[in-house]
Amino acid sequence: MVRVYNTETGKMEILVATDTPQRTAPPRWGLTPDERFVPGPGHAEQAIVDYVNDNPKYQIVEGGGNRNICQKGESETGDCLAALQGEGLRTGGNYNPGTRYTSGLRHFWWG
């Protein structure tokens, strides 16, 4: 889940993505009109980065996930830590041990 600033409207919006290849959000999520589901073939972080790159009116403000951000070599679908850092985002938050994704990082923000 990522908070983005819409530079055209001056408003904050929420982008939501998952690590599964589904094209729409499950109805049980109950997304509000300010929350937009972003589909993508890989990890949620990469889907969001791809989306804001395709829609330059959006600037990522902050975000986080429920598992660690993957790094090079840990996933077949990419390197989310490098993708986020490539957007000028800082990564951090409380360290979370992980065996599959070892960055220990789950949060990112502009600044």
Ligand SMILES: [Zn+2]
């Ligand atoms: Zn990833």
